[in-house]
Amino acid sequence: MLIVLAALSVCVGCISYHTPPLDRRVTVAPDLGTVVWVTDVRLTKAQSQHYTLQANVVNNTSGVVRMEYRVVWLDTNGVEIPSVVSTWQPMSAAAREIVGLTATAPVPEAVDFRFYVQAARPGN
Amino acid sequence: MKKIISGFAMAAVAAVITGCVTPTTRIDIHNDRGPQVAALDYRDLQEAASAMLQSLFRSGRLDRPDGQAYVMTVGKVKNDTPQRFDTDTLTSYITEELMNSGKVMVTSAMAATADNRDEMVNAARSVRGNAEFNQATVAKTGQLVAPTHSLFGKIIQREIRMDNGDKQIEYYFQLRITEIASGLQWWQKQHLIGKRTDARTPTW
Numbered sequence: 393m394l395i396v397l398a399a400l401s402v403c404v405g406c407i408s409y410h411t412p413p414l415d416r417r418v419t420v421a422p423d424l425g426t427v428v429w430v431t432d433v434r435l436t437k438a439q440s441q442h443y444t445l446q447a448n449v450v451n452n453t454s455g456v457v458r459m460e461y462r463v464v465w466l467d468t469n470g471v472e473i474p475s476v477v478s479t480w481q482p483m484s485a486a487a488r489e490i491v492g493l494t495a496t497a498p499v500p501e502a503v504d505f506r507f508y509v510q511a512a513r514p515g516n
Numbered sequence: 517m518k519k520i521i522s523g524f525a526m527a528a529v530a531a532v533i534t535g536c537v538t539p540t541t542r543i544d545i546h547n548d549r550g551p552q553v554a555a556l557d558y559r560d561l562q563e564a565a566s567a568m569l570q571s572l573f574r575s576g577r578l579d580r581p582d583g584q585a586y587v588m589t590v591g592k593v594k595n596d597t598p599q600r601f602d603t604d605t606l607t608s609y610i611t612e613e614l615m616n617s618g619k620v621m622v623t624s625a626m627a628a629t630a631d632n633r634d635e636m637v638n639a640a641r642s643v644r645g646n647a648e649f650n651q652a653t654v655a656k657t658g659q660l661v662a663p664t665h666s667l668f669g670k671i672i673q674r675e676i677r678m679d680n681g682d683k684q685i686e687y688y689f690q691l692r693i694t695e696i697a698s699g700l701q702w703w704q705k706q707h708l709i710g711k712r713t714d715a716r717t718p719t720w
Contacts, residue, residue, distance in 0.1 A: 416609040440576035442617075475616070476609045477566045479559075480547075499617050513549050 393403055393436065409492050418447070421510035430509060441500040447507060451485035458484045458512035463495040465502035473502055482512065554685060554713040555720070556601055556671075564689040565609035567707040577620040577703050585621045587661050589655040589669065591668030594720075597687070598720045603671065604631060607662075608688070610667065625660050627670070665702060666694045676713065685711045687720060 409434045409436050418430045445464075451457050460480040465473045475498040483504070485491045543550065548559065572578065580586060590611060593603040614620035624634035637660070643649045676684040691718035692704040 429673055438574070438576075439558060440574055441579045442573040444574055475569075477569055477613070479562045481566065481590055494570075494574075495541060496574040498569065498573065498613055513547070514551065 394419050417505060418507045419509070420514065421508070423511040424457075424459065424509060425438055427451070427457055427511075428459065428509060430507065431490075433454065435505075440496070443497045443502055443505075445493075445495045445497075445505055445507065447481070449485055449491045449493060449509065451487060451489050451491070456484055456486055458482070459509055461493065461509045464506040465497045465499075465507070466499050466504040466506070467499075470504065473497075473499055475499075480510075484512075489508045525689070535703075537554045552711065554683075554717045556597070556687060556709075556710055557599065558605075560687065561606050561609065562708050563709065564707045565613075566605060568610060568689070568691050568705050569613050569706065571705040572614075572703055573617070575703055578614075578617065580619065585619055587621050587623055587663045588667055589623050589627075589663035590627045590632045591666040591694075593668060594670035594671050597673035600720070601671070602631075606668065606671070611690070620665075621661075623661060623663050624675050628665060660680075663696055666696055668692055668694070672720070675719075678712070681715050683713055683715045683717065 413429065413431050415433050420428060420430060421425065429452065430447050432446070432448045434468055436446065437443055445463055449459070449461070459493070460482055462478055462480045464478050465475065469474055477498050477510045479502060483491065483493065495505075495507075518634050525615065545558065546625070576661055578586070586613070590607055593607050596666045597604050611620075611622045615622060625637045626631070643656055644651070669689070672686075672688040673684040674688070676686070687709045689707040689709070690704070693702045694700070695702045
């Protein structure tokens with residue numbers, strides 16, 4: 393019995409689940425399911441006083457995926473900074489493609505963000 | 517009897533006509549699920565403005581070493597499309613965000629178009645020496661701030677007939693900023709939005 397249990401636990405330990413990386417700042421809408429993942433989310437200031445976000449959107453399918461994304465910028469108090477740069481923007485990813493996205497904050501006071509991705513709306 | 521029948525007929529016609537009318541609804545500008553249009557609409561302007569602004573913010577050009585704000589004037593932004601719309605629908609997104617960034621002030625004393633100039637700047641000065649006005653409250657000479665930079669550009673529409681007879685429309689949004697003292701171009705960005713539609717669809 394113990395041998396069976398030990399064998400089972402070894403087997404379970406061998407199973408690898410293909411799960412998306414978790415980042416509380418990133419929300420992938422349910423309509424995309426696991427079609428895309430968002431990975432390698434980074435913030436940098438580079439040559440500007442404004443933060444620039446870079447993220448990779450990974451298309452896990454063998455077809456073109458049309459999507460929209462938006463980045464909402466937050467100040468030091470976590471309050472949203474309203475801006476036209478936070479409107480939904482169209483994007484697409486070819487089969488198995490990793491698309492690098494960048495978004496730049498509208499004010500130097502923006503220190504955090506929320507990144508949303510959803511399937512392209514009809515007509516968009 | 518005839519009157520009753522014709523009354524019913526008219527009511528039926530009215531019902532059919534009423535049934536064909538699309539009721540007026542508000543656009544949900546945050547989650548617009550309306551179909552695309554061949555002409556430029558607010559979604560295109562927002563997309564172009566967003567791309568322009570992010571390019572400018574990312575460039576670091578606005579980060580003045582002394583922390584002071586630049587003074588910008590709005591030059592000519594040409595609408596080089598057959599569509600009739602005011603290019604301020606694009607530039608006001610830009611100037612609003614630039615001012616919100618704290619790095620740019622926009623002058624209303626000088627601009628390429630009258631719409632972007634505030635006539636009151638000069639009108640308020642025309643009362644110098646007028647006894648009806650407390651002269652201590654009238655703007656003094658030498659107080660207007662000259663612009664350091666100018667924003668200008670154009671929106672171009674290019675139509676291409678496709679092999680299948682459909683129409684491809686390319687919209688080029690071009691904005692540039694000139695440093696006025698040197699005359700050198702300081703920043704520029706072109707953003708392209710392309711659409712395909714039936715050849716008979718008008719854009720104007």
